[in-house]
Amino acid sequence: MIKVIVSGFNGSMGQKAVAMVNQNKDFQLVGVFNPIIDSVDPLDYGLEPDIKVYKDLSKIDIDADIWIDFSIPSAVFDNTKFAISKGIRPVIGTSGLSEEQTTELKLLADAKSLGGIIASNFGISAVLMMKFAQTAAKYFDQAEIVETHHEDKLDAPSGTALNTARLIHEVQQKDEPINPNESDPLGTRGGDYHGIKIHAIRLPGFIADEEVIFGSDGESLTVKQSTTDRASFMKGVQLAIKEVMKRDKLVIGLEKII
Numbered sequence: 012m013i014k015v016i017v018s019g020f021n022g023s024m025g026q027k028a029v030a031m032v033n034q035n036k037d038f039q040l041v042g043v044f045n046p047i048i049d050s051v052d053p054l055d056y057g058l059e060p061d062i063k064v065y066k067d068l069s070k071i072d073i074d075a076d077i078w079i080d081f082s083i084p085s086a087v088f089d090n091t092k093f094a095i096s097k098g099i100r101p102v103i104g105t106s107g108l109s110e111e112q113t114t115e116l117k118l119l120a121d122a123k124s125l126g127g128i129i130a131s132n133f134g135i136s137a138v139l140m141m142k143f144a145q146t147a148a149k150y151f152d153q154a155e156i157v158e159t160h161h162e163d164k165l166d167a168p169s170g171t172a173l174n175t176a177r178l179i180h181e182v183q184q185k186d187e188p189i190n191p192n193e194s195d196p197l198g199t200r201g202g203d204y205h206g207i208k209i210h211a212i213r214l215p216g217f218i219a220d221e222e223v224i225f226g227s228d229g230e231s232l233t234v235k236q237s238t239t240d241r242a243s244f245m246k247g248v249q250l251a252i253k254e255v256m257k258r259d260k261l262v263i264g265l266e267k268i269i
């Protein structure tokens with residue numbers, strides 16, 4: 012039985028993660044964490060009475076194999092560092108980690124031979140979109156990314172958009188802006204990652220969509236995915252949990268293991 016702690020347990024994704032863990036016969040929910048809660052009574056959250064509810068990281072003292080994190084960008088680094096320090100394998104979905112933070116976490120986990128994953132997106136459609144985009148980047152020199160999310164999203168660009176841009180850049184290895192003479196007083200050309208423009212839309216009526224548009228002389232190619240239910244992320248989380256239990260390194264990106 013794989014023992015799991017869910018951090019950010021009562022958020023939109025945390026609730027899906029708790030439900031998934033409870034439904035999977037190979038997993039056992041042992042604890043949940045969120046510092047911004049009033050009660051530590053599991054019954055107040057519809058949890059079984061033996062589940063430990065924590066609001067203080069330093070008080071987490073239970074035996075656990077996996078730390079699932081769907082919290083907030085400003086907290087995920089400290090949460091992950093804590094999990095690694097306790098030998099709990101991190102399965103991190105929270106966005107907002109910088110490249111430096113990600114590298115530091117990888118070094119910490121690898122030094123302890125601890126398996127884990129930081130995945131910008133656990134959705135199969137998004138992972139395939141990123142893989143297809145990386146393949147297309149070999150044949151198209153120019154790409155722009157448009158990501159659309161619900162209006163409560165705290166960070167922009169999305170972790171998925173940033174990871175897509177990284178994967179494209181890995182192949183293209185370009186660093187210059189496409190048109191350095193461009194005038195854009197309103198910032199309408201979007202963010203710039205090594206010449207790959209990223210446009211972030213925040214609107215009610217959406218969960219998470221992304222399209223990657225490639226352009227070349229006389230032709231274009233669009234790779235697009237849409238998320239219409241957060242439950243879709245849980246297939247990837249389950250797969251990641253089982254996979255990291257067999258590994259001794261921190262993996263960056265679900266696309267590296269499927």
Ligand SMILES: NC(=O)C1=CN([C@@H]2O[C@H](COP(=O)(O)OP(=O)(O)OC[C@H]3O[C@@H](n4cnc5c(N)ncnc54)[C@H](OP(=O)(O)O)[C@@H]3O)[C@@H](O)[C@H]2O)C=CC1
Nearest residue numbers: 019021022023024045047081082086104105106131132133
């Ligand atoms: N990788 C993936 O596939 C996916 C990643 N995400 C990412 O997951 C994260 C969570 O998304 P979502 O569930 O929609 O957001 P929510 O705001 O719904 O949930 C976040 C939860 O974390 C809680 N929280 C606040 N501070 C901490 C802390 N220090 N430690 C633990 N929990 C804390 C919040 O509490 P309170 O509300 O009281 O502040 C809230 O309950 C985001 O970064 C999002 O981008 C989302 C979907 C898929």
Ligand SMILES: O=C(O)C1=N[C@H](C(=O)O)C[C@H](O)C1
Nearest residue numbers: 106131132164169170171219
């Ligand atoms: O905040 C979200 O909702 C999502 N966040 C992740 C991201 O930043 O890419 C994954 C997905 O896009 C949903």
